[in-house]
Amino acid sequence: xxxxxHLELTGVSIEFPTPKGPFKxxxxxxxxxxxxxxxxxxxxxxxxxxTVLNIVAGLHKATTGGVVLEGKEVDEPGPERAVVFQNxxxxxxxxxxxxxxxxVKQVFKGQKSRAEMKSWIEHNLELVHMTHAMHKRPDEISGxxxxxxxxxxxxxxxxxxxxxxxxFGALDALTRAHLQDSLMxxxxxxxxxxxxxxxxxxxxxxxxxxxxxxxxxxxxxxGEILKVELPRPRDRIALADDPQYNHYRHEVLSFLYEKQxxxxxxxxxxxxxxxxxxxxxxxxxxxxx
Amino acid sequence: xxxxxxxxxxxxxxxGVKSNDTMSSWLKRSARALGLPLLxxxxxxxxxxxxxxxxHTSLGEFPGPSxxxxxxxxxxxxxxxxxxxxxxxxxxxxxxxxxxxxxxxSYEAKIREYTGKPTFFDQIGTSLVTVLAGFFIAGLIAxxxxxxxxxxxxxxxxxxxxxxxxxxxxxxxxxxLVTMVVSAVYVTPDPLFAKSFLTSLFxxxxxxxxxxxxNTAVGVSAVSPDLQNVSKVLRLSWGxxxxxxxxxxxxxxxxxxxxxxxxxxxxxxxxxxxxxxxPGLGKFVWDEFQNGSSDSLGRIMVAVLVIGLxxxxxxxxxxxxxxxxxxxxxxxxx
Numbered sequence: 001x002x003x004x005x006h007l008e009l010t011g012v013s014i015e016f017p018t019p020k021g022p023f024k025x026x027x028x029x030x031x032x033x034x035x036x037x038x039x040x041x042x043x044x045x046x047x048x049x050x051t052v053l054n055i056v057a058g059l060h061k062a063t064t065g066g067v068v069l070e071g072k073e074v075d076e077p078g079p080e081r082a083v084v085f086q087n088x089x090x091x092x093x094x095x096x097x098x099x100x101x102x103x104v105k106q107v108f109k110g111q112k113s114r115a116e117m118k119s120w121i122e123h124n125l126e127l128v129h130m131t132h133a134m135h136k137r138p139d140e141i142s143g144x145x146x147x148x149x150x151x152x153x154x155x156x157x158x159x160x161x162x163x164x165x166x167x168f169g170a171l172d173a174l175t176r177a178h179l180q181d182s183l184m185x186x187x188x189x190x191x192x193x194x195x196x197x198x199x200x201x202x203x204x205x206x207x208x209x210x211x212x213x214x215x216x217x218x219x220x221x222x223g224e225i226l227k228v229e230l231p232r233p234r235d236r237i238a239l240a241d242d243p244q245y246n247h248y249r250h251e252v253l254s255f256l257y258e259k260q261x262x263x264x265x266x267x268x269x270x271x272x273x274x275x276x277x278x279x280x281x282x283x284x285x286x287x288x289x
Numbered sequence: 290x291x292x293x294x295x296x297x298x299x300x301x302x303x304x305g306v307k308s309n310d311t312m313s314s315w316l317k318r319s320a321r322a323l324g325l326p327l328l329x330x331x332x333x334x335x336x337x338x339x340x341x342x343x344x345h346t347s348l349g350e351f352p353g354p355s356x357x358x359x360x361x362x363x364x365x366x367x368x369x370x371x372x373x374x375x376x377x378x379x380x381x382x383x384x385x386x387x388x389x390x391x392x393x394x395s396y397e398a399k400i401r402e403y404t405g406k407p408t409f410f411d412q413i414g415t416s417l418v419t420v421l422a423g424f425f426i427a428g429l430i431a432x433x434x435x436x437x438x439x440x441x442x443x444x445x446x447x448x449x450x451x452x453x454x455x456x457x458x459x460x461x462x463x464x465x466l467v468t469m470v471v472s473a474v475y476v477t478p479d480p481l482f483a484k485s486f487l488t489s490l491f492x493x494x495x496x497x498x499x500x501x502x503x504n505t506a507v508g509v510s511a512v513s514p515d516l517q518n519v520s521k522v523l524r525l526s527w528g529x530x531x532x533x534x535x536x537x538x539x540x541x542x543x544x545x546x547x548x549x550x551x552x553x554x555x556x557x558x559x560x561x562x563x564x565x566x567x568p569g570l571g572k573f574v575w576d577e578f579q580n581g582s583s584d585s586l587g588r589i590m591v592a593v594l595v596i597g598l599x600x601x602x603x604x605x606x607x608x609x610x611x612x613x614x615x616x617x618x619x620x621x622x623x
Contacts, residue, residue: 078522091533092538
């Protein structure tokens, strides 16, 4: 066994300063990821999944501990750790093509000729089935299409690690299934390491080699890691009846809803309740008014 | 047979109702689009006419719509007469010079400029040139400075008190200072620009650069964190980040600032021309006020309407530019 893995998170903790003192979001997160591995992070909302992803991306800096990719410590963001953002984050003044072009020009400056860049951009848009609308701007296409362009942009950077923050959350079920399939295909070809945040248990089991289940915050950490040993290529229809597949689903569900059922202490409960009340009050008021 | 006829009748009656419906909805829509503004205008003219009759000044009755119409015609006639006199003057000069040269070939012809009184329309032209030049200079200063301030928090903190201090200063307070500085600094034997033009110009620039400056700074500093993350992940260089992310994303705010600035520039200019007796619409209004003939109030009213119309047109032009150059097509049309 080699001493250093492809991607390694060691003792990662992070504290955010708040007026009431530091807030510890993550505590001692340890994770080793092999090259070409597909890892999902799953957990209740607010457990710090996105924070883990942002630390790997280099957008947040761990308070203690750190991330090492291919023997190099991660200390700033970079295209070798491309991010597919939760809310697509396309530049609204550029067309889909131009959005991908911005990334390609930046990453392959001096490596690809103009014509090569063009065909590479088109190839990546093809992967996410966006060639028909590649000259449209983000405000002219649907939310799902925007997310596809976001994925194409990340793929076009040819990253060592692809970081995806609930990439399919905004998509309709059919598009989501389609994109999950193409993501599996792409990953098989490019063999890049993927870390994906998801809320969707089926998605996690279908796509992942390992599912990292996180405990509830604050001071969240890795609870359990489930190895998914289903043969690839995976077929969603065949798997629906597969006892092994259903066993994995059961494992994740029982972690989320039995072991890590959201049990909050009184203080936390109060603040959460306040937020929830505020969210509920608004429509109520409208309905009464 | 009869049943067929009945269905036919039914169909035609349904079709008739349908076309009537679309017809009436079309009428309703065009009534809303055209009729209501027109109605507003007519009501306004009636109230103006009736109200004007009630106001008696030392220069006679307050001008109503009909007097304003007459004065508009008379201003046009004045303008045409002045132009005719000008061309007559040049004709005579040319003829005289030709005669002198015919008599004595060594004679060097003297060409003198026509020095007639500027007409109402000349004053409009002067005002437009001044306001656009002043606005241009303001933009030239405000946009780059706003970008610097927006990008640099420390610079923003340092300059913010100064901006807030000078922003509310009235043009009339600046005017004496600008006048004195221009006459002290701009001393050349062969001036390219009239001093009065420069005074108006700088007063306008000083007053109208603030909205553009502030809006640019806010637009630049308020680039969405998501887009900044994209820029970080792509490791864009500082220059590329500014050109590709910051500037495009602040274009809508910059245009909003420019529109506000142009509106202020136009208002400031009229006041400055009036106070400083610099050529332009402001001077026209002041001259008519000093003139004190029975036509004066009517002429001032024409100027008021023209000032309003030009201000409106300038704003529309800015809006069209905004639509053409800004990616955010939801620009406010108010």
